[in-house]
Amino acid sequence: MSGLANEPFDTAAARGPDRAPPGSAVSAVRVRADRDVCIGAGVCVMTAEEVFDQDDAEGLVVVLGAAAVSEGSIAPSLTAEVAPEHAAAAARAVAACPSGALRLVDG
Amino acid sequence: MTTAKPAAGAEELREAAPAEVPLHMRRVAFDPAPELSAVRDDEGVREVVTTFGTPAWLVTRHADVKEVLGDASRFSVAGPRPLDEAVLGRLELSAEERVQMRAGNLLGFDPPEHTRLRRMLTPEFTVRRMRRIEPRIIEIVDDHLDAMEQAGPPADLVAGFALPVPSLVICELLGVPYADRAEFQERTARQLDLSVPIPERLELGRQSRAYMAALVARAQVAPGDDLIGMLVRDHGGELGTDELVGIAGLLLVAGHETTSNMLGLGTLALLRHPDQLALVRDEPERVPPALEELLRWLGIVHSGMPRVTTVDVELGGRAIPAGSMLVLALAAANRDPSVVPAPDRLDVTRDAGGHLAFGHGVHHCLGAPLARMEMRIALPALLRRFPDLALAVPFDEVGFRAFHFVYGLHSLPVTW
Numbered sequence: 001m002s003g004l005a006n007e008p009f010d011t012a013a014a015r016g017p018d019r020a021p022p023g024s025a026v027s028a029v030r031v032r033a034d035r036d037v038c039i040g041a042g043v044c045v046m047t048a049e050e051v052f053d054q055d056d057a058e059g060l061v062v063v064l065g066a067a068a069v070s071e072g073s074i075a076p077s078l079t080a081e082v083a084p085e086h087a088a089a090a091a092r093a094v095a096a097c098p099s100g101a102l103r104l105v106d107g
Numbered sequence: 108m109t110t111a112k113p114a115a116g117a118e119e120l121r122e123a124a125p126a127e128v129p130l131h132m133r134r135v136a137f138d139p140a141p142e143l144s145a146v147r148d149d150e151g152v153r154e155v156v157t158t159f160g161t162p163a164w165l166v167t168r169h170a171d172v173k174e175v176l177g178d179a180s181r182f183s184v185a186g187p188r189p190l191d192e193a194v195l196g197r198l199e200l201s202a203e204e205r206v207q208m209r210a211g212n213l214l215g216f217d218p219p220e221h222t223r224l225r226r227m228l229t230p231e232f233t234v235r236r237m238r239r240i241e242p243r244i245i246e247i248v249d250d251h252l253d254a255m256e257q258a259g260p261p262a263d264l265v266a267g268f269a270l271p272v273p274s275l276v277i278c279e280l281l282g283v284p285y286a287d288r289a290e291f292q293e294r295t296a297r298q299l300d301l302s303v304p305i306p307e308r309l310e311l312g313r314q315s316r317a318y319m320a321a322l323v324a325r326a327q328v329a330p331g332d333d334l335i336g337m338l339v340r341d342h343g344g345e346l347g348t349d350e351l352v353g354i355a356g357l358l359l360v361a362g363h364e365t366t367s368n369m370l371g372l373g374t375l376a377l378l379r380h381p382d383q384l385a386l387v388r389d390e391p392e393r394v395p396p397a398l399e400e401l402l403r404w405l406g407i408v409h410s411g412m413p414r415v416t417t418v419d420v421e422l423g424g425r426a427i428p429a430g431s432m433l434v435l436a437l438a439a440a441n442r443d444p445s446v447v448p449a450p451d452r453l454d455v456t457r458d459a460g461g462h463l464a465f466g467h468g469v470h471h472c473l474g475a476p477l478a479r480m481e482m483r484i485a486l487p488a489l490l491r492r493f494p495d496l497a498l499a500v501p502f503d504e505v506g507f508r509a510f511h512f513v514y515g516l517h518s519l520p521v522t523w
């Protein structure tokens with residue numbers, strides 16, 4: 001048996017999106033993910049991989065750049081600013097999310 | 108204790124195996140049948156009678172189908188469904204067997220029971236996890252293309268490529284011996300064939316559970332590094348044996364009956380649209396959006412699980428009482444003009460993002476990242492290996508699986 005499922009877990013991805021400069025004139029887009037609602041379908045990662053990821057342990061949504069990990073576990077609600085060049089993709093991911101776990105929130 | 112003979116109920120159901128394809132599954136080649144599309148374009152939600160004589164509401168528009176799929180609290184998959192009582196009641200199944208039939212079947216539970224099971228599987232199907240198995244999928248695809256090429260034309264693309272590639276992938280992922288495929292490949296197909304009488308499908312279900320129970324028992328002694336082994340190792344304390352058998356059985360069927368039909372039907376669709384086939388074959392960046400359009404346009408899963416309203420609802424302007432069964436016409440919803448302009452036209456260059464081919468809501472296809480990866484690898488690899496791929500029979504001789512819960516082809520004779 002070649003065992004497709006035997007890969008070790010990664011630690012949660014550490015890369016973050018490029019941030020818009022502080023105080024930039026355009027109002028920032030922020031995205032919030034609720035991991036208690038997430039079903040890990042991965043639609044957001046396929047739609048906007050610069051903004052979203054899934055953690056290896058649970059397979060649930062991670063917002064890149066969000067202050068996520070506290071005492072080894074990931075907070076149930078994650079919020080981060082989205083770089084302007086990824087805002088459209090982030091909005092598509094929010095609309096496409098099958099579980100309704102994603103929201104655009106005021107900057 | 109009942110003394111009635113189970114065979115009497117079975118006999119009635121044998122007669123009840125439908126002679127006609129139910130409206131929500133009806134097609135003309137690739138398209139939803141005109142009378143199905145007419146429901147969507149006319150009243151949207153229609154009262155119908157199921158094959159087994161029970162009342163139901165057929166939901167056909169994209170917005171309405173999405174609303175139902177997206178709200179598990181008002182629209183339950185757990186029943187009790189009048190249909191189940193009408194069918195299973197007559198079979199006089201023991202309470203124990205009913206529990207076994209249902210155990211581990213994620214499709215038949217609402218939150219929080221569904222959430223509990225789904226969370227155990229979610230890490231196994233992440234986008235990143237799928238990328239890790241990408242090299243092995245490429246290898247499996249190439250091996251099957253090599254075999255086709257060596258055997259030479261003509262070939263049945265279903266038997267030689269579309270079925271065995273996803274079959275081998277799901278077997279390796281789960282830890283099911285591919286050597287046993289002669290046993291389960293036909294069984295998984297017949298279990299989802301509406302024209303197979305229900306008593307026979309029940310018996311196939313029993314055989315499936317017995318087969319899977321033996322694999323689970325082996326894994327409970329010595330769990331492997333596959334998905335069944337992971338479930339035993341990481342969740343063996345909280346999952347009963349019936350649940351392990353049910354989950355593994357569901358994933359085996361799902362892994363067989365979805366990607367394989369998309370590959371067969373998708374190839375045929377492109378052969379009928381040669382300009383679009385050339386784009387998919389020659390321009391790699393076209394492949395991901397082309398797959399979404401093929402998923403939308405083909406809509407191979409006719410319906411998914413029926414829902415039951417838990418409260419009185421209004422849907423598409425109709426008042427539907429609590430306890431009603433809803434049948435969702437996914438293919439009709441995917442051809443709703445609100446999704447894309449000219450929805451009945453295949454156009455692989457467009458953004459078909461909002462389709463419901465993988466469902467929506469908490470039951471959205473767990474294996475979607477795997478299915479997308481398999482198709483993204485297999486379809487262009489096939490078209491590039493055989494740039495002159497062509498149908499080996501006239502189009503009207505191609506056999507579509509009219510009665511199957513997942514639409515597809517019996518076979519696809521091709522040459523090159």
